[in-house]
Amino acid sequence: MRLHLLFNHEPISLAPNTHEGDSSSATVILKLACPSLLRLDPAMRPQPDLAESWRVSDGHRIFDFTLRPGLTFHNGRALEAEAAAACFHRIFDPRVQSPLQGDFAGLEAVEATGRLTLRFRFAEPHLAFLPALAWRCFLADDVAVQPVGAGPYEVLEWRRGSHLRLRKFPGHYAAHRFAAEELVIRFAPRAADRIAAIEAGAADIIETLPAGAAADLVARGLVQALVANSPRKTVIAFRTTEPPFDDPRMRQAVAHALDLEAIRARHLGDRGRLVVGVLPEDDPWAEKLEPLPFDPDRARALVREAGHGDGVRVQVSTTAMPPVPGVAAQVAAGLAAIGIELDLRHYWDPPWWPAVYLQGGWQMAIQGASARPHPHILFQRDLCTGGAFNAGGYSNPRLDTLVAEARRSADPARQRETYAEAQRLVHAELPVLPLYAADVLAGARPGLRGFRPHPLGYVELEDVRLRETGEDAAAFP
Structure with a gap:
């Protein structure tokens, strides 16, 4: 049996445990090859x-x-x-x-x-x-071109711009649980291309269903929609080391200027959840925090206090992956009303966001943030001084101390309170403004059984089978 997988983005690298390979687009493949x-x-x-x-x-x-x-x-x-x-x-x-x-x-x-x-x-x-x-830690032999791991599938071919081909590895300890002998992975960042592949019957598993088209595709019997609650977020990240967002009042002005509930309802509906702080409220580590109210008058006053009463124009990097362009347009309209004009620069992932943002020029970014399974990883990578994903340059020695204390605290109550204080600190200083958390919305071909999406976006293939075991999806258009 061959399975055709349709993923969002082609990675820039499959080098395990490196900056270039540390992305959601690479992880979904490396999990199959290099567990x-x-x-x-x-x-x-x-x-x-x-x-x-x-x-x-x-x-x-x-x-x-x-x-x-x-x-x-x-x-x-x-x-x-x-x-x-x-x-x-x-x-x-x-x-x-x-x-x-x-x-x-x-x-x-x-x-x-x-x-x-x-x-x-x-x-x-x-x-x-x-x-x-x-x-996101992978065991792999020392190779220069493509990953050689010990996973259920081995990488046979990577034809850049076209597809990846993986073959079942009979030496895997649980090879009997993987029915597919071959995987063909193609990439479709644009919703229209994913819809076309689904309509052509060319995809057995779809990493992300186009949200706006999902209900129609399901009603037509073309796909199963599968949902997993996830901590992944879409955020506004501020470059805190340069004007105008080196001033916390400007970051607070952005928060007061945006009706976050309206953004969530318009673009995600019941597939999205508001985030106050850095963790969704249903996260087991989340501290209950008071949101900054939607208050354009207060936002305008903060902009004036920060010295930008005549208005300011800022450059914004944002992914072109839906629904973010629509979200960015709604954010731009809200900020224009308080005197902040956005110069939106869209790009397709990858390269993943730090590679783009670190090229310079941007002052604000609107971007999906990969799910983190533990608060230590989130704070260490995204918000601590020098963190691998802290492209906005935020630095607070108190936060660094709190994260280190929580990492080594064996007292559960003390650890929870330390992470709670870290959340309160970040919420007060707003180096990032979460817009919403979004569920994983994956798709599976009718007749495919056993596949369940993972909150972290993994595509796990144990016990996954097509009802028509001798039938593959049609050739990719």
């Missing part, structure tokens, strides 16, 4: 993957893993503890500059303690290590 020791289930709980068990000791300073016996990389090399340790040593090679270095802050050593046993030793407790390990 980690652990995986995250839909409730964000770590579960066994290449490691069959683990043990935490010394107050969350020592993490011992036992690998499954008989693992091999796709090239036939044995995946035992020494080879696994080498993967993590590469992450900390200064030539790689992996964003995982921040996720694994305080890691002192990774060593094989036996043929199949691996130990991680931290200088201080790291309470978020397991979700960080399971999220």
Whole structure:
């Protein structure tokens, strides 16, 4: 059986554990080819993957893993503890500059303690290590061109601008659970192209259904719509190191000028949730915060106080991926009413957003933010000083201290309160303004069984089968 997968964006790289490969577009593929020791289930709980068990000791300073016996990389090399340790040593090679270095802050050593046993030793407790390990960390052999992992599928061909082809790896520990012998992955960032592929019967699984067309496609019997509640967000990010948004009053003015409920209702309906702070209110770590009220008069007063009473024009980078262009237009109208004119610059992902924004020139960005499975990862990457995804340059030593304290706190009540204080601080200073959190809205061909979307956007293919097992989707148009 061959499965045809339709993903949003072609990645710029499939190099595991690198800046270029650390994106949602690469992750959805790397999860199939290069899984980690652990995986995250839909409730964000770590579960066994290449490691069959683990043990935490010394107050969350020592993490011992036992690998499954008989693992091999796709090239036939044995995946035992020494080879696994080498993967993590590469992450900390200064030539790689992996964003995982921040996720694994305080890691002192990774060593094989036996043929199949691996130990991680931290200088201080790291309470978020397991979700960080399971999220976007990949075990791969040392290759230069394409990933060679130990996953259920191996990459055979990447024809850039066209497709990726993956083949089932019979040496995977759970190969019997993967029915598809081959995967063909194509990319369609534009909604019209995804709709055309669905109408042609050319896609078995669609990473993201076009929201505006989903109901019609379902009613016509062309697709199943599958939803997963997700913490992923669309945000306004401010360049806090340059005028005008180096002044917190201007960031607050933007928040007061926008009717966020109207934006959510117009563009997402019941598939979106408001976010006050940095976490959706249904997130288990979320602190209940008071939203800044929709108050254009207050917004105009703040703009005047900040010295921009005659108006100001700002450059905005924003993805062209729907519904963000419509959201950006609504944001532009709201800000024009208080004297902030937006010069909107649209682009297609990838390259993913830091690569675009760090080219300079932008003062505000309107962009989807990938789901983070734990507050440590969100704060460390997006908001702490020097974070890998902190393209706006926000820096607050108090926030850095809070995030470090929460990471090493073994007292659940103290850890929760520390993350709560961090949320209150960010909500007060507004380096980012979340617009809404959006559910994962995936699609599956009628007749396909067993597929369920994941809150983190993964495409998991265990026990996925077509009802007509001998029938593939039509050739891609």
